[in-house]
Amino acid sequence: MLRSSQPLTGPNRKRCREDEMLLGAVLDEGERGFIIDTRSAQAAKQARMTGGGTEPKSSYPQWRRLHRPLERGRPLQESFMKLVEACNDTSATMDRWLSRLESCRWLSHIKAALSTACLAAQCMDREEATVLVHGAEGTDTTLLVTALAQVILDPSCRTLGGFLGLLEREWIEAGHPFHLRCARSASSHARPKQEAPLFLLFLDCVWQLSRQFPFSLEFSERLLLTLFDNAYASAYGTFLCNNEKERRVGGDTGTALCLCKVKENTHSLWAWLNQPAERTKYLNPLYSHNPLVIWPSVEPQSIQLWQGLFFRWIRSSQHLDEAWAEIQKLVESN
Amino acid sequence: VENVRLLDRLSSRKAALGTLYLTATHVIFVENVSETRKETWVLHSQISSIEKQATTATGCPLLIRCKNFQVIQLVIPQERDCHDVYISLIRLTRPVKYEELYCFSFNPKLDKEEREQGWKLVDLHEEYNRMGIPNNYWQISDVNRDYGVCDSYPTEVYVPKSATAHIIVGSSKFRSRRRFPALSYYCKDNNASICRSSQPLSGFSARCLEDEQMLQAIRKANPGSDFIYVVDTRPKLNAMANRAAGKGYENEDNYSNIKFQFIGIENIHVMRNSLQKMLEVCELKSPSMSDFLWGLENSGWLKHIKAIMDAGIFIAKAVAEEGVSVLVHCSDGWDRTAQVCSVASLLLDPYYRTMKGFMVLIEKDWVSFGHKFNHRYGNLDGDPKEISPVIDQFIECVWQLMEQFPCAFEFNERFLIHIQHHIYSCQFGNFLCNSQKERRELKIQERTYSLWAHLWKNRADYLNPLYRSDHSQTQGTLHPQMAPCNFLYKFWSGMYNRFEKGLHPRQSVTDYLMAVKEETQQLEEELEVLGERLANLQKSQLNGNKVKSKQQDRSKQSGLSTSSNSLANTPQEYSNDLKSFPSRSPSQGDEDDSALILTQDNLKSSDPDLSANSDQESGVEDLSCRSPSGGGCLPSEDSGKDSDEAVYLAV
Numbered sequence: 001m002l003r004s005s006q007p008l009t010g011p012n013r014k015r016c017r018e019d020e021m022l023l024g025a026v027l028d029e030g031e032r033g034f035i036i037d038t039r040s041a042q043a044a045k046q047a048r049m050t051g052g053g054t055e056p057k058s059s060y061p062q063w064r065r066l067h068r069p070l071e072r073g074r075p076l077q078e079s080f081m082k083l084v085e086a087c088n089d090t091s092a093t094m095d096r097w098l099s100r101l102e103s104c105r106w107l108s109h110i111k112a113a114l115s116t117a118c119l120a121a122q123c124m125d126r127e128e129a130t131v132l133v134h135g136a137e138g139t140d141t142t143l144l145v146t147a148l149a150q151v152i153l154d155p156s157c158r159t160l161g162g163f164l165g166l167l168e169r170e171w172i173e174a175g176h177p178f179h180l181r182c183a184r185s186a187s188s189h190a191r192p193k194q195e196a197p198l199f200l201l202f203l204d205c206v207w208q209l210s211r212q213f214p215f216s217l218e219f220s221e222r223l224l225l226t227l228f229d230n231a232y233a234s235a236y237g238t239f240l241c242n243n244e245k246e247r248r249v250g251g252d253t254g255t256a257l258c259l260c261k262v263k264e265n266t267h268s269l270w271a272w273l274n275q276p277a278e279r280t281k282y283l284n285p286l287y288s289h290n291p292l293v294i295w296p297s298v299e300p301q302s303i304q305l306w307q308g309l310f311f312r313w314i315r316s317s318q319h320l321d322e323a324w325a326e327i328q329k330l331v332e333s334n
Numbered sequence: 335v336e337n338v339r340l341l342d343r344l345s346s347r348k349a350a351l352g353t354l355y356l357t358a359t360h361v362i363f364v365e366n367v368s369e370t371r372k373e374t375w376v377l378h379s380q381i382s383s384i385e386k387q388a389t390t391a392t393g394c395p396l397l398i399r400c401k402n403f404q405v406i407q408l409v410i411p412q413e414r415d416c417h418d419v420y421i422s423l424i425r426l427t428r429p430v431k432y433e434e435l436y437c438f439s440f441n442p443k444l445d446k447e448e449r450e451q452g453w454k455l456v457d458l459h460e461e462y463n464r465m466g467i468p469n470n471y472w473q474i475s476d477v478n479r480d481y482g483v484c485d486s487y488p489t490e491v492y493v494p495k496s497a498t499a500h501i502i503v504g505s506s507k508f509r510s511r512r513r514f515p516a517l518s519y520y521c522k523d524n525n526a527s528i529c530r531s532s533q534p535l536s537g538f539s540a541r542c543l544e545d546e547q548m549l550q551a552i553r554k555a556n557p558g559s560d561f562i563y564v565v566d567t568r569p570k571l572n573a574m575a576n577r578a579a580g581k582g583y584e585n586e587d588n589y590s591n592i593k594f595q596f597i598g599i600e601n602i603h604v605m606r607n608s609l610q611k612m613l614e615v616c617e618l619k620s621p622s623m624s625d626f627l628w629g630l631e632n633s634g635w636l637k638h639i640k641a642i643m644d645a646g647i648f649i650a651k652a653v654a655e656e657g658v659s660v661l662v663h664c665s666d667g668w669d670r671t672a673q674v675c676s677v678a679s680l681l682l683d684p685y686y687r688t689m690k691g692f693m694v695l696i697e698k699d700w701v702s703f704g705h706k707f708n709h710r711y712g713n714l715d716g717d718p719k720e721i722s723p724v725i726d727q728f729i730e731c732v733w734q735l736m737e738q739f740p741c742a743f744e745f746n747e748r749f750l751i752h753i754q755h756h757i758y759s760c761q762f763g764n765f766l767c768n769s770q771k772e773r774r775e776l777k778i779q780e781r782t783y784s785l786w787a788h789l790w791k792n793r794a795d796y797l798n799p800l801y802r803s804d805h806s807q808t809q810g811t812l813h814p815q816m817a818p819c820n821f822l823y824k825f826w827s828g829m830y831n832r833f834e835k836g837l838h839p840r841q842s843v844t845d846y847l848m849a850v851k852e853e854t855q856q857l858e859e860e861l862e863v864l865g866e867r868l869a870n871l872q873k874s875q876l877n878g879n880k881v882k883s884k885q886q887d888r889s890k891q892s893g894l895s896t897s898s899n900s901l902a903n904t905p906q907e908y909s910n911d912l913k914s915f916p917s918r919s920p921s922q923g924d925e926d927d928s929a930l931i932l933t934q935d936n937l938k939s940s941d942p943d944l945s946a947n948s949d950q951e952s953g954v955e956d957l958s959c960r961s962p963s964g965g966g967c968l969p970s971e972d973s974g975k976d977s978d979e980a981v982y983l984a985v
Contacts (some may be wrong), residue, residue: 316815
């Protein structure tokens with residue numbers, strides 16, 4: 001599985017030998033590859049006007065392009081904000097709840113993300129084909145798809161250590177702009193332009209997987225909630241800045257923050273989570289290594305609202321926590 | 335009929351070819367595949383509707399919808415045959431006599447005494463004793479011993495001490511269907527009670543001294559409070575409309591010391607339509623999230639569930655927190671009243687959250703108090719306007735509570751699903767007819783078997799591993815979260831998409847935890863045994879005796895073996911929203927169900943060899959891979975057919 005950003009075809013249908021050679025080198029003679037473009041066909045075409053575009057069939061003959069539009073940016077942030085608002089609205093009656101939930105479209109985004117990740121996984125696992133994933137920038141929906149696909153495909157990404165490694169690789173090192181995306185979360189009225197909850201969407205999708213495959217992830221919901229918290233506000237440097245360059249060299253972000261040498265000046269969240277005493281808090285007592293691919297159902301009935309996150313401060317989780325404590329006890333006493 | 339195709343509900347590509355059989359009690363489809371000869375059995379009683387669809391090039395489609403939400407689509411090659419099957423099924427699924435029902439031919443090979451014992455398992459007399467009755471305030475009355483006062487009530491009713499026979503009879507004449515106020519639940523801690531009745535025949539201004547005295551008697555039976563609540567579970571408008579027909583509700587001015595309350599649960603017609611709409615959503619092919627949520631909201635189903643729950647919560651609060659008695663009624667006092675009283679009882683008393691207690695609860699508030707099972711669930715062919723998913727809603731309320739309080743119930747989701755299944759299946763006699771009187775006339779207990787005994791025998795399958803009787807969740811009253819709580823009501827796909835295996839988690843947490851629990855217990859017992867041996871050995875050694883130490887042959891593996899075979903699943907069609915879902919295959923439900931529905935040797939008819947009936951998709955096989963007894967792991971089917979009936983905790 002490869003990821004990139006969009007090719008700069010532009011309105012004049014530019015070509016780039018090196019790019020074609022690179023993609024050609026990945027495939028064997030006669031082999032076919034799939035390009036999963038996370039923009040709609042129309043959006044991808046329109047991107048040409050601003051210098052972007054898609055890989056034309058003639059220049060990339062071995063690759064078949066599939067479009068699976070995934071929401072990002074402002075609309076995704078709106079969706080998130082609407083959902084949080086709906087969840088916090090104590091006056092809402094049952095009458096309107098579901099349509100309100102529907103109008104947020106958050107669950108539709110989950111469905112689309114899971115479906116696309118599964119598609120990528122299917123190409124690799126069933127068709128045994130190479131997959132290239134990209135959107136526009138390659139920093140948002142692209143990473144959502146590649147990271148999710150790996151959780152689906154690869155059992156080592158479902159271990160606690162493996163999952164953290166996946167995050168480091170596919171989100172942090174790959175350059176998801178955390179600083180821009182996770183600035184204010186849902187409640188701020190300021191609505192900065194670059195704010196968007198892609199990472200949360202990813203965590204929610206992982207939560208859906210944990211619900212459908214309760215034995216297959218080594219980590220618990222608690223880890224996902226902790227990651228969510230730390231992406232927005234953290235005592236650790238792991239989610240700081242927007243990319244490796246900024247983390248190392250600091251740089252001209254034009255913000256009040258002047259972050260240099262994150263590794264020298266801050267502590268790593270991973271290091272903390274990996275401490276034996278901490279680690280146990282994030283383990284799933286039901287975990288049992290599942291070497292196979294886990295294929296989630298993306299039917300609407302199978303996708304649920306992540307109550308542990310969206311109602312975290314609204315309803316007591318006491319009874320559910322007690323249930324988990326029982327589960328823990330049962331497993332441990334065995 | 336040969337060469338019939340059984341379609342996967344959503345993918346016409348995945349059709350199974352086989353032979354269709356119609357017997358006196360079942361529709362059976364046997365697949366041609368020689369190794370498996372997979373069978374799909376459907377009881378006629380379960381069939382809710384049959385639809386003959388337009389003939390296509392491939393044949394004549396027949397769509398069978400079941401009351402347990404299974405949907406079966408058959409394609410019969412010849413139009414003539416299809417028509418014959420259709421006509422036959424129409425007749426077979428509309429029995430006119432009780433004797434046509436399966437329970438009269440079902441034979442689990444028990445002797446007469448075992449059958450009797452089965453019926454004695456749930457004893458309401460014992461139950462009222464458990465509540466503390468008779469006592470200073472409440473007594474049994476035999477005023478209805480020949481059903482002379484109310485023919486839909488049981489022979490034994492519990493009434494306040496100060497309610498004389500005269501008062502009871504008088505009150506019954508002032509109540510719809512003569513269903514006078516009688517005791518449903520008594521809280522011995524504070525003497526508050528839940529009583530139930532039907533609506534008074536008050537019209538606009540009619541009064542009845544005895545009825546007023548009856549309510550006073552209820553109030554007096556609770557010295558701790560100087561008033562009672564009267565809860566009318568109907569919407570105010572409906573209740574008012576009833577007044578024009580000479581019925582209505584209690585006027586606070588006429589009845590001393592009552593506080594009247596409308597709760598607003600809709601009637602059976604609204605509920606029937608609501609379910610219909612929800613099932614239509616379930617039948618959508620590859621719906622979007624929007625389609626689903628809109629459809630679900632449009633049906634209003636969860637809103638109704640919440641209304642019932644809220645009513646139960648109100649009553650439970652009145653009893654537990656205020657110590658005030660409540661009289662509940664609707665129109666006839668056998669639908670919404672039953673729902674609301676049983677939900678309230680469940681919230682109040684942890685006994686009803688045990689397996690036995692739950693059976694008792696259903697027996698008390700539904701069976702004995704004359705809920706019209708025949709009319710509501712169509713045992714016999716009757717008026718379609720009487721059909722309504724009343725008890726289904728109650729069962730769903732219980733499930734919703736189980737999701738909120740995973741440690742509070744001794745039983746699991748499967749228990750609820752199987753009860754619902756058998757309310758419609760008519761395999762057992764518990765839910766036949768409309769009243770105790772009718773059941774006794776038919777001699778149900780002498781001619782059929784009790785579901786309770788059957789479930790009790792298999793209770794290991796129905797246990798909730800997280801239940802501990804000393805857990806905080808199992809003590810005292812349950813307090814479901816009040817507003818905001820809309821989001822707490824979830825769509826019960828385990829029930830309404832029960833047969834679509836691909837939708838459910840592939841791994842049953844409940845089954846796994848039960849296995850863990852069992853194994854731990856066995857290991858602990860072994861540990862004890864070994865400990866004793868060790869002690870004996872040490873004693874003998876001290877005595878200088880030679881002891882041969884025997885190596886205990888551990889045929890069990892310690893630790894639960896997980897077979898990776900059981901975890902494989904197939905991908906859905908992700909590539910196109912319009913395409914269908916290949917990994918789902920039609921199924922008859924679990925092996926559990928097959929075991930309940932029929933055991934091979936119990937059938938009198940000369941059916942084909944049914945030993946291959948075990949559903950290879952069942953979760954039972956998977957469980958054995960995780961069972962403590964280790965043993966061989968049964969290879970499961972290709973992942974496409976692998977499925978569990980996932981009873982699963984949403985934590």
